[in-house]
Amino acid sequence: MISKTTFRVSHRALLGHWLLVPLGAALHFAPHAPFTLAGSNAPEALTNILSWAGMGLAAWGLLNVAYQRLAHEYVIGPDRVIERHGIIARRVTPLFIHHIRSTEVNQTILGRLLGYGTVEMSAAGTGTSEARFDRVANPLKVMASINSHFQSLAAGTGQE
Structure with missing residues (x-):
């Protein structure tokens, strides 16, 4: 697992x-x-x-x-991605991986040079991003990690 x-x-x-x-x-x-x-x-x-x-x-x-660094935390779990913002006041956005329909990586020129970017995930039925991982290092690896979790979840439950 x-x-x-x-x-x-x-x-x-x-x-x-x-x-x-x-x-x-x-x-x-x-x-x-x-x-x-x-x-x-x-x-x-x-x-x-x-x-x-x-x-x-x-x-x-x-x-x-x-x-x-302390106020922004992004977690990719076996069944969901979680976006957490804040230290005292907190906003937590969970998104089940099987609801994700698309992932997108956005990088500026400086982001490409320094190796960071934003990963946006869209859920079924929405035109906007549901979860957004801002300014993470190696955004393509983050997107690959989300996709591998999605593939393992789909293989385990028989979905595609």
Whole structure:
């Protein structure tokens, strides 16, 4: 029997948030650098503000990455796929595998380069996606995993 597999948002999909960390750290530890490069001296109050802003920027980037990784969980089980969003307030969307009629992978150019994308699953009788795995690593492998669960379920119950 096939066991469940859990996926989360890819680290590579959060590249923009990760870039805030070194930018904020550089601004915190060298708030006078932009003024030195411009050939002028910065007032002490302004460098203090820039230092605190840099610390806030780095903290915002780290907190956003942590939230995105912790708040989004995607599970492919033997009989259903489950999409979970949220930490305190939670939204859970289960979809039985035998109800899935199509799976679709969407990747942007950056997603193709960094190896992440979105997997959308549509159920019978709906024109929209019922479950959506956003920014997962190796979306083609995720789609193959869903299809293999579907095939094993169909082989076990005699459906096709």
